[in-house]
Amino acid sequence: MRILLVEDDPELADAVVRALRTENFVVDLATNGEDGQHFGDTEPYDAAVLDLGLPKVSGVAVLKAWRAAGRGLPVLILTARDGWSDKVEGFKAGADDYLVKPFRMEELVMRLRALIRRAAGHASPQIVCGPLTFDAQLGSFTLDGMPLRLTALEWRVLSCLSLRAEHVVSRTDLFQRVYDGETEVESNSVEVIIARLRRKIGHQLIETSRGRGYRLTAGST
Amino acid sequence: MRFIPESLGGRLLLGASAFILMALLITGVVMDFAIRRFIQGQVDGRLDGQILSVADALRVNSDGTIRLERIVDGPPFERPLSGWYWEVLTPSPALGSTSLRSESFALAQQVTEDHPKPVTVDGTGPRDEQLRVRVQRFYLGSRPVTIAASAPLHALAGPLHEALTPLIVTLVLLAATLIGGVFLQVRLGLRPLARLRGELAQVRSGKAERVMGAQPIEVRPLVTELNNLLDQNAVNLERARRHVANLAHGLKTPLATLALALEEPSHDREKKLLPLVNLMDRRIRHHLTRARAAAQGGGERARSLLSPRIADHIAAFTKLYADKQLEFVVDVHADAAVACEAQDLDEMLGNLLDNACKWGRQKVRIKAENLEQSIEISIEDDGPGLSAGQVADVMQRGQRVDESAPGYGFGLPIASELAELYGGSLSLGVATIRGLKVILRLPVAR
Numbered sequence: 001m002r003i004l005l006v007e008d009d010p011e012l013a014d015a016v017v018r019a020l021r022t023e024n025f026v027v028d029l030a031t032n033g034e035d036g037q038h039f040g041d042t043e044p045y046d047a048a049v050l051d052l053g054l055p056k057v058s059g060v061a062v063l064k065a066w067r068a069a070g071r072g073l074p075v076l077i078l079t080a081r082d083g084w085s086d087k088v089e090g091f092k093a094g095a096d097d098y099l100v101k102p103f104r105m106e107e108l109v110m111r112l113r114a115l116i117r118r119a120a121g122h123a124s125p126q127i128v129c130g131p132l133t134f135d136a137q138l139g140s141f142t143l144d145g146m147p148l149r150l151t152a153l154e155w156r157v158l159s160c161l162s163l164r165a166e167h168v169v170s171r172t173d174l175f176q177r178v179y180d181g182e183t184e185v186e187s188n189s190v191e192v193i194i195a196r197l198r199r200k201i202g203h204q205l206i207e208t209s210r211g212r213g214y215r216l217t218a219g220s221t
Numbered sequence: 222m223r224f225i226p227e228s229l230g231g232r233l234l235l236g237a238s239a240f241i242l243m244a245l246l247i248t249g250v251v252m253d254f255a256i257r258r259f260i261q262g263q264v265d266g267r268l269d270g271q272i273l274s275v276a277d278a279l280r281v282n283s284d285g286t287i288r289l290e291r292i293v294d295g296p297p298f299e300r301p302l303s304g305w306y307w308e309v310l311t312p313s314p315a316l317g318s319t320s321l322r323s324e325s326f327a328l329a330q331q332v333t334e335d336h337p338k339p340v341t342v343d344g345t346g347p348r349d350e351q352l353r354v355r356v357q358r359f360y361l362g363s364r365p366v367t368i369a370a371s372a373p374l375h376a377l378a379g380p381l382h383e384a385l386t387p388l389i390v391t392l393v394l395l396a397a398t399l400i401g402g403v404f405l406q407v408r409l410g411l412r413p414l415a416r417l418r419g420e421l422a423q424v425r426s427g428k429a430e431r432v433m434g435a436q437p438i439e440v441r442p443l444v445t446e447l448n449n450l451l452d453q454n455a456v457n458l459e460r461a462r463r464h465v466a467n468l469a470h471g472l473k474t475p476l477a478t479l480a481l482a483l484e485e486p487s488h489d490r491e492k493k494l495l496p497l498v499n500l501m502d503r504r505i506r507h508h509l510t511r512a513r514a515a516a517q518g519g520g521e522r523a524r525s526l527l528s529p530r531i532a533d534h535i536a537a538f539t540k541l542y543a544d545k546q547l548e549f550v551v552d553v554h555a556d557a558a559v560a561c562e563a564q565d566l567d568e569m570l571g572n573l574l575d576n577a578c579k580w581g582r583q584k585v586r587i588k589a590e591n592l593e594q595s596i597e598i599s600i601e602d603d604g605p606g607l608s609a610g611q612v613a614d615v616m617q618r619g620q621r622v623d624e625s626a627p628g629y630g631f632g633l634p635i636a637s638e639l640a641e642l643y644g645g646s647l648s649l650g651v652a653t654i655r656g657l658k659v660i661l662r663l664p665v666a667r
């Protein structure tokens with residue numbers, strides 16, 4: 001799950017980035033509206049956390065530009081402006097959620113997970129695929145009712161496949177949602193992670209669609 | 222100084238009256254003096270004429286006595302004891318007017334010197350009547366002859382009285398008319414001030430933004446200054462509000478960082494600091510809301526259409542409570558408008574709808590009813606509702622809302638406070654769909 005954080009306060013940005021990374025999110029940070037808008041336009045994000053009072057281009061302007069360009073990624077506005085007029089304006093500009101500073105990190109994480117889940121088309125927090133269950137709200141996996149222990153990279157790949165269960169996810173797409181731009185990785189690293197996951201949850205659950213990508217499936221098709 | 226009235230009209234009236242009365246008094250005194258002089262002149266002329274005609278008729282006998290060559294007594298000198306007398310004082314035996322009847326009158330003082338012109342002396346007649354006497358000394362040949370002629374004092378007083386009576390009446394009437402005129406002028410002249418006061422009151426009550434209307438030239442600079450003051454005030458208010466907002470928003474980002482840092486157990490072992498951060502946040506939010514709302518004086522200028530605001534809010538709440546998939550039932554007339562600033566209306570609707578969405582199970586119903594002076598907005602949810610005790614508790618918390626914990630009903634006191642600022646009200650009841658019904662009453666926009 002790859003998140004774009006657009007926040008100009010370095011202290012807060014740093015705290016949020018660190019906290020989100022411990023929750024296995026891949027996080028890119030933009031410290032002004034211009035960069036934020038550019039990142040959102042060019043990279044595939046599962047969600048964006050957007051401050052309103054930004055240098056160069058305001059948060060609302062960034063959001064409107066994304067929506068005008070047809071970018072449908074879920075956006076959570078994170079701002080100090082707590083008036084309902086500001087909130088309503090934010091939603092009118094195309095926001096999907098609104099969180100007022102100061103906030104609890106737990107709350108931000110829960111809301112982001114809910115946004116990503118709903119954007120993927122899941123009304124219920126429990127995503128079931130055969131013996132595998134992904135609780136998109138808590139971010140935990142169970143296999144046959146038993147908790148599944150995963151590394152950060154494994155979790156990222158599996159959560160991405162789970163959200164798009166029964167759909168093919170391309171290798172590039174997976175790659176972009178698992179690594180942030182800064183990390184140096186081997187070109188075959190996704191294959192390596194898939195292989196490790198198959199050992200943990202069983203080969204039949206992750207299907208390779210040759211030349212296209214991978215699919216998490218209950219196996220009947 | 223305590224005799225000076227406090228009102229401007231009273232001062233003008235008192236001052237003008239004092240000057241009018243003084244001017245009329247001086248006029249009266251001068252006129253009285255002039256009329257007196259005129260009447261005395263008339264009487265004196267008559268007496269002097271009589272003296273001359275007596276002197277003209279006097280002849281010296283061979284024995285040295287004097288006699289009158291002819292009768293000189295015309296009226297009123299022939300009427301007995303009329304007060305109109307003449308008498309040759311020297312030499313004796315004396316000659317006198319018919320009216321004297323051989324008696325004589327006494328002079329208050331002796332006249333001895335030569336008098337080429339007559340002099341005036343007080344005298345007393347045979348009947349003790351007060352007389353005005355003119356005395357003149359001639360020479361008949363080498364003989365000195367003193368002739369006196371008199372008129373009764375009442376002959377002077379009568380015409381004076383006759384002349385002064387209408388004069389005094391005229392002066393009194395003139396004074397009354399002038400003071401009445403001043404009174405009317407002051408009333409009319411000060412009317413623009415009363416109008417100005419009325420317009421200022423309108424500004425204060427929020428019905429007007431500036432002092433308008435046609436004003437007399439003298440009052441216009443005052444009105445201009447007043448309007449400049451009002452504009453300046455509005456600018457300062459706006460600046461102060463912006464400062465408060467900037468301060469609040471500026472505090473919130475570091476506060477957010479602090480809160481995130483304190484969430485880590487190693488930083489706040491006793492769990493005492495995070496509640497403090499939350500308290501700071503609530504206080505900032507409370508005072509920010511207050512500063513925003515208190516800055517808007519009256520609401521009659523403002524006008525906000527309900528229907529589009531509610532639609533925007535529902536769009537927002539549909540996303541905020543996406544997982545609940547609430548059904549919003551709206552019954553609001555398209556023209557319904559309240560006399561509130563949009564920002565404050567948003568604040569009230571936002572807080573109330575947030576509560577309804579938080580506690581509602583499936584349905585939130587919003588209805589606006591147009592009463593004569595106000596619009597009644599009812600927001601109902603199908604949640605657990607509130608008991609009578611809880612209602613009292615929730616509304617009481619509004620008195621110290623900045624101290625209260627967030628949670629159930631936190632938004633109600635805020636909305637209630639805002640509604641009261643606009644002369645509206647907030648009341649709670651039981652919803653037709655089982656849960657809580659909040660009735661927000663706001664002034665209707667004309």
